[in-house]
Amino acid sequence: MTQSAIGPDIRELPSPNHDSRGEPPDIRPINMLVLHYTGMQNAQAALDRLCDPEARVSAHYLVEEDGTLWRLVPEARRAFHAGISCWQGEHNLNYLSIGVEIVNPGHEWGYRPFPEPQMAAVELLCRDILSRHRIPPDRVVGHSDIAPDRKSDPGELFDWPRLARAGIGLWPPPDAAAAHRRGRGVGVLQRTAALADLARIGYCLSPATEQVTLAAFQRRFRPARWDGLLDAETCGRLHAVRMAVEAAQAARQQRRRSRFN
């Protein structure tokens, strides 16, 4: 593992809440990055909780609103941040992911925009993590993407497009076809196609969680409205994101193939 570029600027606050990522041959490589907000009144309360052995929760990193960066759990260990979760058909995501907590009071305590110094630090940290682990863009997710029935973090104010411009995660360009479709109602066929797009992107769907899962998608990729209702705009975004995911996965396969040729 190469040395972390963020080394000197990071503060250490070891949390006891971690365990093994598994023993060989069952150990799986880190291939996922999960972003959270803390959802607590302030940074200190979040740090206290993430280090409380009774709470049994943690993350690998925490980023304060002024950009101060803490390491709580070494990346080689499994932190307890995702909980019951699912992405691209996989469960137990703590085993294969790195979790980053971003300080924000969240929807419960007064959700507010993520300040510039904080976003700059998040960007630097994520780039550093991605430089050391093979994490594909379609596996950089928010907590609400992988647990939409329980979680809404980091939420609709989080600047995913900015991160994508820095090479972190996906943000497809506006879909020209969506503009064309706008204004028409969403019929049964479009609905079926939209739910297929949602599943293809990675969201784990059941009839009971359809609306909250659509809301999670909207918070992330269409943050102007996240009521979980399927309209033409959401259908267009779903299609655009699906195409971006498939392009990323095809490029990955191509690289894998050329490595063996």
Ligand SMILES: [Zn+2]
């Ligand atoms: Zn979370």
